[in-house]
Amino acid sequence: MNLKNKWPKYYKKDVVTHYCPGCGHGIAHRIVAEVLEELDVGDRAICVNPAGCAVLAYRYFDIDMLESAHGRGTAMATGIKRARPDLFVFSYQGDGDLSAIGTAETIHSANRGEHISVIFINNAVYGMTGGQMAPTTLVGQKTTTSPSGRNPDYEGYPLHITDVVASFPGVVYAERVAVDTPAGIRKTKKAVTNAFRCQIDGIGYSIVEILSPCPTNWKMNTIESYKWVTEEMTKEFPLGVLTDKREKKK
Amino acid sequence: MNLKNKWPKYYKKDVVTHYCPGCGHGIAHRIVAEVLEELDVGDRAICVNPAGCAVLAYRYFDIDMLESAHGRGTAMATGIKRARPDLFVFSYQGDGDLSAIGTAETIHSANRGEHISVIFINNAVYGMTGGQMAPTTLVGQKTTTSPSGRNPDYEGYPLHITDVVASFPGVVYAERVAVDTPAGIRKTKKAVTNAFRCQIDGIGYSIVEILSPCPTNWKMNTIESYKWVTEEMTKEFPLGVLTDKREKKK
Amino acid sequence: MNKIFISGNHTFGEAAIRAGCKCYFGYPITPQNELGEYMADRLRKSGGIFVQSESETAAINMVVGASAAGARVMTSSSSPGISLKQEGISFLAGFELPAVIINVMRGGPGLGNIAPAQGDYFQATRGGGHGDYRTPVLAPASVQEIADLTIVAFEIADKYRTPVMLISDGMMGQMKEPVIFPEHVKDLPQKEWALSGRGKGKSRYLASLILDPLEMERHNWKLVRKYKEIEKNEVRHEEYMMEDAEIAVIAYGTTARIAKGAIKRVRSEGIKAGLIRPITLWPFPSRALKDISERIKKFIVFEMSTGQMLEDVQLALAGKASVSFHGRPGGVIPTPAEFARYIYRENQKENKCL
Amino acid sequence: MNKIFISGNHTFGEAAIRAGCKCYFGYPITPQNELGEYMADRLRKSGGIFVQSESETAAINMVVGASAAGARVMTSSSSPGISLKQEGISFLAGFELPAVIINVMRGGPGLGNIAPAQGDYFQATRGGGHGDYRTPVLAPASVQEIADLTIVAFEIADKYRTPVMLISDGMMGQMKEPVIFPEHVKDLPQKEWALSGRGKGKSRYLASLILDPLEMERHNWKLVRKYKEIEKNEVRHEEYMMEDAEIAVIAYGTTARIAKGAIKRVRSEGIKAGLIRPITLWPFPSRALKDISERIKKFIVFEMSTGQMLEDVQLALAGKASVSFHGRPGGVIPTPAEFARYIYRENQKENKCL
Amino acid sequence: MAKTVTRKKYDVIVKSEFCKGCHLCIEYCKSGKLVNSKKLNKMGYLYAEPAEDAKCTGCMVCTLVCPDLVIEVYDE
Amino acid sequence: MAKTVTRKKYDVIVKSEFCKGCHLCIEYCKSGKLVNSKKLNKMGYLYAEPAEDAKCTGCMVCTLVCPDLVIEVYDE
Amino acid sequence: MINKILCAGSGGQGVLTLGNILGNAAMMEDYCVTFLPSYGAAMRGGTANCTVCISNNEIASPVASAPDILIAMNQPSVSAFINRLEPGAQLIYNSSIADNLPIRGDIEFHPVPANDLAIELGNERSMNMIILGSFIKLTNIIRVDNIHKSIEMLMGAKPKLAKKSKEIFNAGYERFPFISE
Amino acid sequence: MINKILCAGSGGQGVLTLGNILGNAAMMEDYCVTFLPSYGAAMRGGTANCTVCISNNEIASPVASAPDILIAMNQPSVSAFINRLEPGAQLIYNSSIADNLPIRGDIEFHPVPANDLAIELGNERSMNMIILGSFIKLTNIIRVDNIHKSIEMLMGAKPKLAKKSKEIFNAGYERFPFISE
Numbered sequence A, B: 001m002n003l004k005n006k007w008p009k010y011y012k013k014d015v016v017t018h019y020c021p022g023c024g025h026g027i028a029h030r031i032v033a034e035v036l037e038e039l040d041v042g043d044r045a046i047c048v049n050p051a052g053c054a055v056l057a058y059r060y061f062d063i064d065m066l067e068s069a070h071g072r073g074t075a076m077a078t079g080i081k082r083a084r085p086d087l088f089v090f091s092y093q094g095d096g097d098l099s100a101i102g103t104a105e106t107i108h109s110a111n112r113g114e115h116i117s118v119i120f121i122n123n124a125v126y127g128m129t130g131g132q133m134a135p136t137t138l139v140g141q142k143t144t145t146s147p148s149g150r151n152p153d154y155e156g157y158p159l160h161i162t163d164v165v166a167s168f169p170g171v172v173y174a175e176r177v178a179v180d181t182p183a184g185i186r187k188t189k190k191a192v193t194n195a196f197r198c199q200i201d202g203i204g205y206s207i208v209e210i211l212s213p214c215p216t217n218w219k220m221n222t223i224e225s226y227k228w229v230t231e232e233m234t235k236e237f238p239l240g241v242l243t244d245k246r247e248k249k250k
Numbered sequence C, D: 001m002n003k004i005f006i007s008g009n010h011t012f013g014e015a016a017i018r019a020g021c022k023c024y025f026g027y028p029i030t031p032q033n034e035l036g037e038y039m040a041d042r043l044r045k046s047g048g049i050f051v052q053s054e055s056e057t058a059a060i061n062m063v064v065g066a067s068a069a070g071a072r073v074m075t076s077s078s079s080p081g082i083s084l085k086q087e088g089i090s091f092l093a094g095f096e097l098p099a100v101i102i103n104v105m106r107g108g109p110g111l112g113n114i115a116p117a118q119g120d121y122f123q124a125t126r127g128g129g130h131g132d133y134r135t136p137v138l139a140p141a142s143v144q145e146i147a148d149l150t151i152v153a154f155e156i157a158d159k160y161r162t163p164v165m166l167i168s169d170g171m172m173g174q175m176k177e178p179v180i181f182p183e184h185v186k187d188l189p190q191k192e193w194a195l196s197g198r199g200k201g202k203s204r205y206l207a208s209l210i211l212d213p214l215e216m217e218r219h220n221w222k223l224v225r226k227y228k229e230i231e232k233n234e235v236r237h238e239e240y241m242m243e244d245a246e247i248a249v250i251a252y253g254t255t256a257r258i259a260k261g262a263i264k265r266v267r268s269e270g271i272k273a274g275l276i277r278p279i280t281l282w283p284f285p286s287r288a289l290k291d292i293s294e295r296i297k298k299f300i301v302f303e304m305s306t307g308q309m310l311e312d313v314q315l316a317l318a319g320k321a322s323v324s325f326h327g328r329p330g331g332v333i334p335t336p337a338e339f340a341r342y343i344y345r346e347n348q349k350e351n352k353c354l
Numbered sequence E, F: 001m002a003k004t005v006t007r008k009k010y011d012v013i014v015k016s017e018f019c020k021g022c023h024l025c026i027e028y029c030k031s032g033k034l035v036n037s038k039k040l041n042k043m044g045y046l047y048a049e050p051a052e053d054a055k056c057t058g059c060m061v062c063t064l065v066c067p068d069l070v071i072e073v074y075d076e
Numbered sequence G, H: 001m002i003n004k005i006l007c008a009g010s011g012g013q014g015v016l017t018l019g020n021i022l023g024n025a026a027m028m029e030d031y032c033v034t035f036l037p038s039y040g041a042a043m044r045g046g047t048a049n050c051t052v053c054i055s056n057n058e059i060a061s062p063v064a065s066a067p068d069i070l071i072a073m074n075q076p077s078v079s080a081f082i083n084r085l086e087p088g089a090q091l092i093y094n095s096s097i098a099d100n101l102p103i104r105g106d107i108e109f110h111p112v113p114a115n116d117l118a119i120e121l122g123n124e125r126s127m128n129m130i131i132l133g134s135f136i137k138l139t140n141i142i143r144v145d146n147i148h149k150s151i152e153m154l155m156g157a158k159p160k161l162a163k164k165s166k167e168i169f170n171a172g173y174e175r176f177p178f179i180s181e
């Protein structure tokens, strides 16, 4: 008998992650590790991990990693990539990290067209700190800091930051995907592949927004939370390629 | 003989401004003062002035003023307006202030749809500090920190932040104008009037981006600098209403 | 019975509401999330404003705005988030604006961890921001005291027009104890200086920019005079078993509690130790220490850090007594037994020397 | 002749380039704009990287990234901008990453002004950021020394894997003086620890998060041991006319220059004053002060602040000598004549007491 | 039987000690090959296990969805 | 003259001590009523001044463009 | 007198509720009392614990490095914390799911088949009340009526749940001690 | 010997260039020398000034609260700074545009019709070189050839301008002193 699914080279073996059961981070991690292997860039890759549930990502990714101050992932990635353009540099960030405290860094690294890649896990909530409202929290969604549901008159509407950066000339590739179903997971992998290729080809900035369930803070069981991504989140955050300037840039 | 142009009520008399000859800030100031008077809100207005050439705006505006830390104008304005919704609160900010260091505050105050108004002076350069590159500096434009001209491959393209915030549901009115000609100045006044009305009507956030010459740091004489706004800046930053959701919100 | 069983984080919030705090701006960070969450619910329900800002930097600047408009206003965070507020705190000091800033400290530097620590003493007492300013710093050692000092913090802030810090740690924030809350403050102070639109009067402005160095210098010395007033009026400390003490332990907040436990233990073995607990870290109870150093020659400083308040003790004693230090940084919570052993050892050393 | 007439701000840049600085990240702020502008031109021309970041916060985090990748890297700012870097500096300390941070101080707090001041001493020496860490701080007093110490700063940073601050002020930054630059540093230290992709080897990570308090504590004490090493090896100070001095003036940077002028004046009137100029503010030359206090009983601290280094002097002397203070905060540049009068008065007081 | 076609045989292993019991694999396995074991593992989770009475088609969906890389699918 | 129509008369005053000599008013006054005085004011600027030989139409463009609120236009 | 009680279990078992009810009741009896939950990352991975200290005097540290009583609601909690117990300490454990007990002659073992009994009483989720009942019976530290009041206070929003909880608490109280299997 | 020279004028008058050439030349003669420009907001509003200190010994402060020599390139500079001069100090002023001089018998006045002469020489923008020439003639502090070299160094990129500047400098040097009007 042969093992059909081989263990991703850049994913540490036999480590139990700290993620909650069913957390989308786990799927996203595996996808990233697989793509690093398929594109053969893991050996020269540096991942900047966030403050957020993925703060411990270095326990899982078997590549060089740098922890970031909350929200500053793309600034750090900029520093690495500018100092060492030969390395493959990507940040992995949550919605609080990337679209709240890190807004300026996100916008400007994208606008400068830094040659980095960004994996953006949007779970509509601050996972790590226990479920506070995020910029991406849906209207009406209850969180610990929007206990009666997000009220757009008080807290504004969900922020579509990937759409924002997609409009910048320096952003070569931006896609929104979801790890909500097997098909979604396959698409996510393709999107990550496309994004990483942009950097390998030296044509600019790329970002993949991944809608990802946080069953714990959504107070749902796993299956419900995956359904909620499909049914509710994608209504607010429609999936698809938000920009693709690869042809132009090559 | 009657004086036809009466002195704006909310502009201090007989003060020589510190602005350079021909600086667009002077025109923008006068317009704001006039609109405050015409809409009769000066008595209950608070202006948050920036770090930037307009840091001394309190020497000129005859209304209550709060100085801000560089880039934090809209955060401070948020604090005032939330504490005192009965007041009329606006920030006055430069391009470095609003679209570089203040990016996150700009984006999120707009996205929350704070009931404030923003006057955004875009002069494509850091005036106060002596002419460094701003996020809005044009491609090829020479500044003290882009001595061979802004190179989009290195520094990215000019950032269109007003377009970004115009896309948010909470932003009721956004317009880009220029104080480059008498017609432009008249339009600017109309835009400021429209913007301020949104707050008076309690319907949300408004912003007016004013393309404004900085003859000193552009190293041009005044007349050249005004022409440069008309001929070069408006190519990169086309004038016009970027969003107008007033009907919807009323 | 109006005692309730409540956590430190919730108590900060409830006490602030009772102190008339109208606005809270903050950004989540462990171990103080429950404080923001409490405000999101209770402050809003009581008619106040809760805004979860996009960052700590935005939060402190929202605080500036609300304070300038005359509101009692508060923000809270934990160590890394407090670092991000330093520019804003310096502005509050420069503007002379009242505000209450809570730091529920965690292990550091960097991301560190979320366990209780006292590593931000320097930052709080010396001003982690730029320029010549001081911030009154209150350090509660029980949940009841969190309630009491939060109210005091608002009073000091308004009285002197200054930002005030409350510092605490993950343990104090998470721990529940019985608390009796005072009634809601009824009469808030009038703030003539607050911006509220010029109305028919003269326009005003609040600025920290003072271009003329001589004027700026005058402002700096004016602040110094204010700080001297605060030093005169607002020093607070507690003395515990100091009447007959031969060894004085200096500790604040969590370590002060633990020190009390340790002191009880060593007393049972005949060692006459006592505790001086600074309640205000700035102004520091230097006079009290100095006075006691006439009598006691052995001081032990005990912190959950590598030694920060230590400097204030040394400054206060100015060489008049020997000072030793026991520190457990990084989120370790020392035990009374451990610290008792330390006192015991130090006592033996002392005796050997004689 | 390889002397050139150059400003302090440009010298920071040129010296950094010669020290092998490969990346500069910064945000404009007066009075240090010329430094960034110099790098925008010269560093890029010499094959390095200059990025004008969107903010000081972004700049310090770009520094973290470039440093983690093994580059010699620098950022600079002035007071308010340095406050915004405090979180990042704490991270650098936690990560144990080398970097050089320049503060060309201005009047504060708040926006203050752009005139020279020394009000950020506490922030620099006590760590304005959170957690238990220290930053070596170098304080040049001439443009030549700016050149020399900038190179030293990079060496200390790499040797101990620590952020290092250079502090200066608007006057030093703007002033031109003759400078002789050393040659370009040839051999940069190897950085085994730098991230460069795992290659065929084992993957590595740099993290400041250490969830287990005991491990975090070990890290904290490890840092303390490193700081003790730095205290042992890197203290620098200058003594001027101290051989026969009866009054010791303590001043750094700009005030030290002015103090020298004043000392010359009072010496001509027979007052035996001398100067101890700390070149490293942390580690502070406490030992030198202490040694001298065996002999000299009168110390005068002179700062362009309301009194910050003063505390380090008091700590060093531990009550062994009297200390008086002359301060001019807020951007005022005191004159030698003024400070000479101060020394003169203090000397008279002293004599009256006798 | 007449209908028999030559088909590969697949084997599924759930490394139960790593399973967090999220049950995504169970949800998405169209063959019903994976089921709730109703037993707690050391971490305290109700882990998934292959059903005796169902056939794995080797579709690999379970490995695709499992966030914890718990499942191994073998072919001949 | 036969062509004469009754028209308002206007007067322009440049408060020269406040003028920064940017010359925007000169550029935009279609009547040529404003000219460079070629004299420095106390601040050291070549201020603008009304020309003797031109007529002001009261169009107010000069007051619109002047960044320093220097100009006063009067009618009868 | 000072009693340090460490209560540990997994996320859904009501560990913190138990501690809260106990602490709140101790307050009603005018004890000095502290309650300290584990928090943050320590809670991810499904474990939860809290420490309740009850004393006649000011409590120095709310932490129990050596608890007087360990309440272990599942097997991992027994394994993780039993070594913290010093001679003479007591262990109350959920014998329904924890059965691998290290051999120690110097502490007292009190098995409570909490899940089984709770299921028997028709509410498995309230197994923490069985344990609390047993704990009170064993220690006698707080009066039953005060525990009842405390339950009512903390579950005030859900009177039915409060009633049921009190019943189940009573069962735990009455049936304790359980014979060791 | 220490000479503190304060040089003041308006933005376009080449105040800083003058100071730089002087400072650089002083360096070439191995003097201790400092050059301190006004900067930032002090420069907006069109004024500029700088202080050059030249000494045989280490210079304490590069600031001149009481300059030995004031070079005032326009009227506002005379008015702003003349009161800083202590008895015995010298004032070089641009008599082409500064004519309102307070009466002081305790300082020396040196009028230099810099604009007029520069216009005469065909380059009004180089009026600062006339002043520099006069200054060197008056003080004799730096050798003329070193000033020439310094001009070449600082204007190296524009050799024509350098040449013209030297010529104009020479004129200022030769024609000084000018008779007071």
Ligand SMILES: Cc1ncc(C[n+]2csc(CCOP(=O)(O)OP(=O)(O)O)c2C)c(N)n1
Binding pocket: A050, A051, A052, A053, A054, A069, A070, A093, A094, A095, A096, A097, A098, A121, A123, A125, A126, A127, A128, A129, A134, C027, C028, C029, C030, C056, C080, C081, C084, C111
């Ligand atoms: C400066 C600072 N502020 C706040 C925090 C606390 N913090 C850590 S992660 C986080 C948010 C996590 O949310 P998100 O980025 O969406 O990631 P997720 O956990 O949801 O994957 C916060 C607020 C911090 N570590 N540093």
Ligand SMILES: Cc1ncc(C[n+]2csc(CCOP(=O)(O)OP(=O)(O)O)c2C)c(N)n1
Binding pocket: B050, B051, B052, B053, B054, B069, B070, B093, B094, B095, B096, B097, B098, B121, B123, B125, B126, B127, B128, B129, B134, D027, D028, D029, D030, D056, D080, D081, D084, D111
């Ligand atoms: C934290 C901080 N960083 C930097 C500065 C310095 N600074 C003041 S204004 C300014 C930029 C001004 O540019 P802009 O906002 O475009 O305004 P303008 O002067 O062009 O009107 C800068 C960088 C500061 N005051 N504070």
Ligand code: SF4
Binding pocket: A018, A019, A020, A022, A023, A024, A025, A053, A123, A127, A128, A213, A214, A215, A216, A217
């Ligand atoms: S809290 Fe949410 S995002 Fe974080 S590990 Fe758990 S499920 Fe995942």
Ligand code: SF4
Binding pocket: B018, B019, B020, B022, B023, B024, B025, B053, B123, B127, B128, B213, B214, B215, B216, B217
């Ligand atoms: S520098 Fe530019 S923006 Fe600033 S006052 Fe001068 S012209 Fe205006």
Ligand code: SF4
Binding pocket: E010, E012, E028, E029, E030, E031, E032, E033, E034, E055, E056, E057, E058, E059, E060, E061, E062, E063, E073
């Ligand atoms: S491979 Fe397909 S059929 Fe087999 S167990 Fe997995 S999901 Fe089910």
Ligand code: SF4
Binding pocket: A022, E014, E018, E019, E020, E021, E022, E023, E024, E025, E026, E047, E048, E065, E066, E067, E068, E069, E070, E071
């Ligand atoms: S998907 Fe993975 S973790 Fe989830 S139940 Fe199946 S095997 Fe277990």
Ligand code: SF4
Binding pocket: F010, F012, F028, F029, F030, F031, F032, F033, F034, F055, F056, F057, F058, F059, F060, F061, F062, F063, F073
């Ligand atoms: S009002 Fe019109 S015509 Fe008259 S001076 Fe002004 S611009 Fe010229």
Ligand code: SF4
Binding pocket: B022, F014, F018, F019, F020, F021, F022, F023, F024, F025, F026, F047, F048, F065, F066, F067, F068, F069, F070, F071
């Ligand atoms: S526009 Fe105003 S400032 Fe400019 S020249 Fe005319 S009057 Fe003077």
Ligand SMILES: [Mg+2]
Binding pocket: A094, A095, A096, A121, A122, A123, A124, A125, A126, A127, A134
């Ligand atoms: Mg999230």
Ligand SMILES: [Mg+2]
Binding pocket: B094, B095, B096, B121, B122, B123, B124, B125, B126, B127, B134
């Ligand atoms: Mg600008």
